[in-house]
Amino acid sequence: MMQTAAYxxxxxxxxxxLYGMLTQRDMIKICISISIMDSSFVMALVAAAYVPGGAAPIAGFEALRFxxxxxxxxxxxxxxxxxxxxAIALALTVAVYRHYGTTDxxxxxxxxxxDS
Amino acid sequence: MNHLPVLVVVIPVAGAFLISLVDTVRPAFKSTAALLVATAHSTTLVAAAYRGMTGPALLYSVGEWIAPVGISLMVDSFSAFFLLLLAIGHLASALVRIESGDRSEWARKSAALIALFFAALSGITVTADLFNLFIFVELATVCSIGLIARKRHPGSAVAGFVALMAATISGALLLFAVLVLYVATGTVAMPLVAQAAPDLPAHLHGMATAAIIVSFGIKIGLVPMHFWQPRTYHAAGTTVAAILSAFGLKIHVYALLRLLWFPLQAPVVLPGVYSILLVMGMVNILTGHSMAMIERNLVRMLAFSSIAHVGYILLGVAAAGRIGGSAAVYAVAAALFHTGMHTLMKSALFWSGHRLIHLSRSSRIMDLGGIAWRAPGSIIAFSLAALAIIGIPPTGGFASKWFVAMAQQALLPVLVIGAGTVISLVYYGRFFLIATRRDPPDSFPAPHPLSLRPRLQTAVVLALAVAAVMAGTRDVQVRSLLLRAAEGLVDQADFVGPALIGRGR
Structure with missing residues (x-):
């Protein structure tokens, strides 16, 4: 139940x-959207590791579940x-803003x- | 334990550090350091490939921790073929860059980035661990964005950002697939996932397969996920575009094939996916060639051509998946033949195009009128590579397209291959006629002060173009290498066996 809720x-x-990344025109907002997407994977990975009542797998430590x-x-x-x-996305945003004066x-x- | 599988990653990573150090202490020796690193890496790649081709798969457990606890690296005959392509790529790109003459800060940094990029591509090729694969794919992404945006031109930063957006979606989907497979099997070691794949719930298997196809589809430019490629290659410039298209793209094709055949067992569990790949391949051929024909910029034209040629590779792959069993070896060999040929042809086209663009200071096709008479060596290399990529007999490009066509089980893909060949003849022929025009414009811009006599660069592109042409007349020797490589993919006992033995040690 807990795991399903986390997923x-x-x-x-x-x-x-993903919605933010595909719909926003501002590069800063796209960077924020990328960050949100990354966070979702961390949440999913933590949820995947969840074992009810599980103990940390430390050598010499005994438990029913690890x-x-x-x-x-x-x-x-x-x-x-x-x-x-x-970091790269933000660096590119700064470089673009310095030249064009916009992040749209x-x-x-x-x-x-x-230009081309 | 043979350390070659890990050395193909460690040497270029250490080399990138060495190049940066030399660039700081003695900038004049930077190109020499880059060439030394490329030579050492290529030698290691060839040694690993030789072991993978001539013997059983080479297994390496990092830190002697066996999967599923540790990370396994493996070189079999299939990955050995791609290691050979990487060996050619790293050495050729170092030789081509020696005479670039560009002393800008970003150009100086790109030598280390190229070494890191080839390290990441080598890692993708040798890893037998899904999460490790994800890390190497992301490392390759970071390096490629650095290379794309390395120019001082701000348009490069915009193109780099677009490529990064595409890569982020691609990376997210790959991580999603890894997560699904981990939740379903409890491991990220490819041999162990492969063992469990036939028993996976259909919805989980389908989700992972779809995510992997879309993820690598973005990387290799499957229509309509190709939107970022022409803009990116144009902004990156011909030197980097050659590396991305001829070598980076091929390693992502390798990763897609490896994942479909090995951990996912798609030919057995989900054979329908190859019919989808067949349609996508035909769409890629027609879209890529059509867009190249209406394109007015040489670099973008070559980029669309790359999109089309991914389609030819996919047709071979799709035929193999649909045939199944040991008969699939011939279709995989045809796909690998075209992969190798496209690597030679496209690197020769981009690098010879670099000289032409450099002299006219424009990549617009109409601005390149009469340029052939100012760079005869480059136009000869370009023309030879173009003959091969069009598929004129008896070049290697013709042979590879012929084998891909012979592997098809229906008439429509063969007709699409023929149509693609005719369209490419039109746009490469048009460029050749413009470049060899007898009446060059009076006001040709003065040559760029840098790199006026790139003899080594011309020699490298000529060698690549001649190899692409000659491969068609040496198909007996080439065929045995390709069949051995294809067996590595189709006959997975070679790949799975050592891993399971290793597990028991």
Missing amino acids: LTAAGVFAIG VDPLPHALALTAIVIGAGIL IARLFIATRE
């Missing part, structure tokens, strides 16, 4: 991020990758078409 929440958050640490490791890696991608992706398409 549904993650799916909802992902949908919000939690698989793999999804947590994957979540940490996904956070790092997401942060890297977001539709206006930038027109401007760059004229």
